[in-house]
Amino acid sequence: MKSFSKKVTLVMVFVLIISMSFVALAQEERALLGKLEMGEVVQFKNLDSYNEAPELKEMVENGELPPLEERLPTTPMVRQNETMVDGAGVYGGVWRDTFAVPIDGWNWGAGNVQGYFGIHQILWESPLLRGEMWKLNEPDPVPNLATDWEWTNDGKTLVMNFIEGAKWSDGEPFTTEDIAFTYNDLILNEQITSTATADDWTYGGQVTELEVIDENTVEWHFGAEYPMSALINFDRNNFPVSPKHVYARFHPEYTDSANYENYPTAIPAHDVPIVTMGAWVPIRYSAGEQLVMMRNPYYWQVDEAGNQLPYMSEIRFMEAESGETRTNNLVSGQGDRTNLENPSTFAMVRQESLKEDSNFTMSFGPFTSVYRLEMNLSKEFGVSDDREAELRKLFRDKRFREALTSAIDKEAISSGAFPGPLTAAYHGAYPDGSVYHSADNTTVYSYDPEKAKRILEEEFGFEDTNDDGIYNWPEGTAIAGDELIIQLKTNEDSAASVQASEALVPMLREVGINIRLQVLSGPNNTARTNSGDFDLSVARVDQAGTPYYFMDLIGPISSTTPGYHQEGSEYPRELLPFEQEIADLLQELRLSRTAEERIDILHKIEKLYTENIYTIGLYQLRQGLAINNRFKNISSDLPPYLYDYMVNAMPLQIIWVAEEDQYDELFLDEIPVEETYMNTEWSSK
Structure with a gap:
């Protein structure tokens, strides 16, 4: 029996080696690695007109939402066509995914875990992004909430401008006060377990000082000249911005009745929707079962045709006990993507991908x-x-x-x-x-x-x-x-x-x-x-x-x-x-x-x-990736991991699905509006 099993494994390995060779030669026209200039990835500019998803348009007509022009920033981020290998998308559809780490709560600025498996990346927004650097011919952090930045002549001050007129998912303005709150009251606060510490921001023996110039501009004052690695600290993993208007009420520096012991648990996992700058908003969570997210009506990015992103309406994350369930769900047709990280599954997944009726494609990196x-x-x-x-x-x-x-x-x-x-x-x-x-x-x-x-x-x-x-x-x-x-x-x-x-x-x-x-x-x-x-x-x-x-x-x-x-x-x-x-x-x-x-x-x-x-x-x-074939705008050389995981390397908001391949949304009537947030437990505290 052992001998037979070994022969089967070796045959599977041989099939994998041969098929990998074909994958390496495939679809050069859909490849993006190192091909683009920064301006071919993102720009900040005004367009002549804007469009929105049908469900949002209906909500505007019903008086549930302000018009799109009032929800978008003064100058939106425009995702460029060069990054869309299948072109601008169509609205609608459901993204099906899996996670296997319980959600602690929604206070990411105080170390709460939101389940990993891509959930953090959907919710957290930051000044800059490193995950998308793989597409650039001269890799540098990609603008995000920060539109541009410049060093002063002495190299000790970084002037950084932020997107103007953007709003959180509850419609409240995003400003540099949110940046200052995240930095001064969370990251530098020794009483709070944040995503970074003062050590990360110490250069030349001096903790970096933040000076707010106005609602859209700050200056970072460093203790050393041109600390280029500081740009890394502005990434999503190190600097996920927290909404001050939400969390200040729970913070002892702003509220006398608050304390540091209770601050991390300010918003428990069941208390949704939560406020985010991300493309989708959690609207339902049943522990051990499912997390549902719906599109953010105030999302601040569009495509070149003026279509407000994201394209897909709904994300459903099934909660499992093991990450292997995500892989099994993809193979069985119940999921849309998985990271291939467990070697014991490699050959099985590859064999399934080679079947005539396979619903997914896989690839491996170095x-x-x-x-x-x-x-x-x-x-x-x-x-x-x-x-x-x-x-x-x-x-x-x-x-x-x-x-x-x-x-x-x-x-x-x-x-x-x-x-x-x-x-x-x-x-x-x-x-x-x-x-x-x-x-x-x-x-x-x-x-x-x-x-x-x-x-x-x-x-x-x-x-x-x-x-x-x-x-x-x-x-x-x-x-x-x-x-x-x-x-x-x-x-x-x-x-x-x-x-x-x-x-x-x-x-x-x-x-x-x-x-x-x-x-x-x-x-x-x-x-x-x-x-x-x-x-x-x-x-x-x-x-x-x-x-x-x-x-x-x-x-x-x-x-x-x-x-x-x-x-x-x-x-x-x-x-x-x-x-x-x-x-x-x-x-x-x-x-x-x-x-x-x-x-x-x-x-x-x-x-x-x-x-x-x-x-x-x-x-x-x-590491490998396996992604459902119905997903559009997935480049042929999307790295499983380079500067960051796939969910940070790929702007998820530009993924779309053809109408004939879409699954019906179930929660279109639960897209959060101002009244929805007022009904949460945390809003009344």
């Missing part, structure tokens, strides 16, 4: 995503007993890290995940698909379990005193005689992370280490990381290929990053010598002004990272 083993390097933060204290000493010793990596057969883990061209062994720092990766700067530690045991015995004095195959702690330690037991946590939402973790258990047992695997829910896994309550952790890192844009993943850029070496409020962080070198290089990187400088610095970091085994690489993989 090696960009990695799985790695993270060791908790914090000396005291999160330590609760002698065992944990002794383990932290081991993790901070390069010799022990070398023993661990020598005990792990990375080729076997890679092949176990998927025996084919989509996975490969990984040795730390950046994946092979990254422009910053250099094999010459990567130290490779080979699989050598005998070496691992030799290090543990000769360098640390471990012995198996009772012949049960597990080492016992040596004399001189606080837990002498106890077994060498290490807890390993991972996220149940990532099947591949669980599989890799399970593979580590027998490998490390072979060298005398008893691994206790803990498979945790997503929120619990995150909470354990944030509190420093873990020994080892297997993590999937999708951003490893773009370290300039995610410096927190490669070193100590702030007090809370990386997650495996944080600083606690009562425990100052003691960086290891090589970590301090990386930290210094990261500060240089933040102030670098040319691509050449960045590559040189990142090569130095890669060398330090892999030499010192900062984390232990397990395997890397090519």
Whole structure:
């Protein structure tokens, strides 16, 4: 039976390799990678006339909404035809999707989780966008709420202008007061867990100061000249703007009766609709079942014909227990897109896509995503007993890290995940698909379990005193005689992370280490990381290929990053010598002004990272996308992940579906208006 299964798998892999070759050659005319100028992506300008979706037009006629011209900005953002490979769309239809992380609440400025899986990207709007940079021949952040920006001559002030006359989904004006509230009262507020911290905004030892000039203009004053990396901080992931008129009433700085303990839970998950600048608005949420979103009547973007976006009317997110359900829903015809991140599903999905009646197309990018083993390097933060204290000493010793990596057969883990061209062994720092990766700067530690045991015995004095195959702690330690037991946590939402973790258990047992695997829910896994309550952790890192844009993943850029070496409020962080070198290089990187400088610095970091085994690489993989064929304006080379995930790389609002392929909307009579918001629980608080 095993032999037959193996033959079937190899046949599927062969089919996948051949079909991938055809995909790579297909549809050049629908490709956008590196082809466009900024002005061919977005512009801000007035058009002669504007159009709106039929359901909104009817609401205007019924007196439920103001006319479109009053809802649009003074100068709307115009999505350019060059980005629309199928042209301007038609209105209507339903987007069917799936998410697998429960929604905490809607206060994203205070760390609430909105379910991930694309929901954040739909709701959060920011000054700039990095996700769409892949289309540009000269990649730079793309304007969004900010229309333009310019450095002053001394390079220490950035003047930034914002879209004029735009409105939140409840019809209230968007102004620079919302920017100031998000920055000063959320990001810089130590009492609130926001998407960024003051560390992220510190340059030259000075926290960046924001000066509001008027309703549409601000100035950012920096402590160093031309901190170009600051533009990264204006992205959706780092600076999702919160509506001041909604959240100030819950904020202690504005309301005497408010407190920081209750602020994060200001708007619970069930209390919808919520206020957003996004293209769709949540209007129904049943925990464990479904999230429904409807088009935002006040959305501030149009196409070149003046059609207010988005094209699609309705989004329905089914809530599931696992991300694999999203893939299964697409294959079965019940969903419209999925990320291909779990290697165990690759061959199955590809086989389904090749069927004559297949309803979707799939594609894969270069090696960009990695799985790695993270060791908790914090000396005291999160330590609760002698065992944990002794383990932290081991993790901070390069010799022990070398023993661990020598005990792990990375080729076997890679092949176990998927025996084919989509996975490969990984040795730390950046994946092979990254422009910053250099094999010459990567130290490779080979699989050598005998070496691992030799290090543990000769360098640390471990012995198996009772012949049960597990080492016992040596004399001189606080837990002498106890077994060498290490807890390993991972996220149940990532099947591949669980599989890799399970593979580590027998490998490390072979060298005398008893691994206790803990498979945790997503929120619990995150909470354990944030509190420093873990020994080892297997993590999937999708951003490893773009370290300039995610410096927190490669070193100590702030007090809370990386997650495996944080600083606690009562425990100052003691960086290891090589970590301090990386930290210094990261500060240089933040102030670098040319691509050449960045590559040189990142090569130095890669060398330090892999030499010192900062984390232990397990395997890397090519991420994929599978999208329903009925979706229009999907470019043939849309990357699964480059500067950001597909849902940030693709402006979802320009996706459309031909009328004959549309599913009927069910909630057109629930598009939110001013009265709808007045009936929410949060509006009466």
